[in-house]
Amino acid sequence: MSCLTDNILTRRSIRAYQEKPVNSEDIKTILTAATWAPSGNNLQPWKFAVIINDKALIKKLSALTIYEHWVQTAPCLIAVFLDPESSEGLAIPKLHMKHVQSIGAAIQNMLLVANDLGLGTCWIGEILKNEKTLKNILKVPLMLELMAVISVGYSGSIIQKGKRKEVDESVICWK
DSSP states (O other): OOHHHHHHHHOOBOOOBOSOOOOHHHHHHHHHHHHTSOOGGGOOOEEEEEEESOHHHHHHHHTTSTTHHHHTTOSEEEEEEEOGGGOSOTTSHHHHHHHHHHHHHHHHHHHHHHHHTTOEEEEEOGGGGGHHHHHHHHTOOTTSEEEEEEEEEOBOSOOOOOOOOOHHHHOSOOO
16 A cells, blocks of 8 residues: 555544644645645635634634534644635636635645644534634635635544445446
């Protein structure tokens, strides 16, 4: 098995973090990996808001999700946005989906590089319901569309072995 495959198979969503600050250089490495994700016409439609080692602000943002009890333990949160000004055709549903998919690829790169650096992450989508409040707190331009918040830090729990369906259960056609 390759190192990349091993990284993919060992990555887990982490929902408890140590009280240990994360290095801003590691976060920059994670964001660099995000920016190298594929995007339609290389438009790179992503923007990031990084909240690092600011317990008060992280606590305020964590209150916007039902997962407040563990989100507030993360030393870093990265809000991921879709920038409509860098994207063509957002009013056309299929083209909008192309940019959303690009951001999904960017987030996956972030999760995998963080895992490779020994950091735990969790992709938080539930917070999207409070997008407007989050943007107000962070003073983010209203035109940006919140796609997710990623918690980042050193795992504070035992990382469990993952479970997945057998591949054959997911394949609908093989010709």
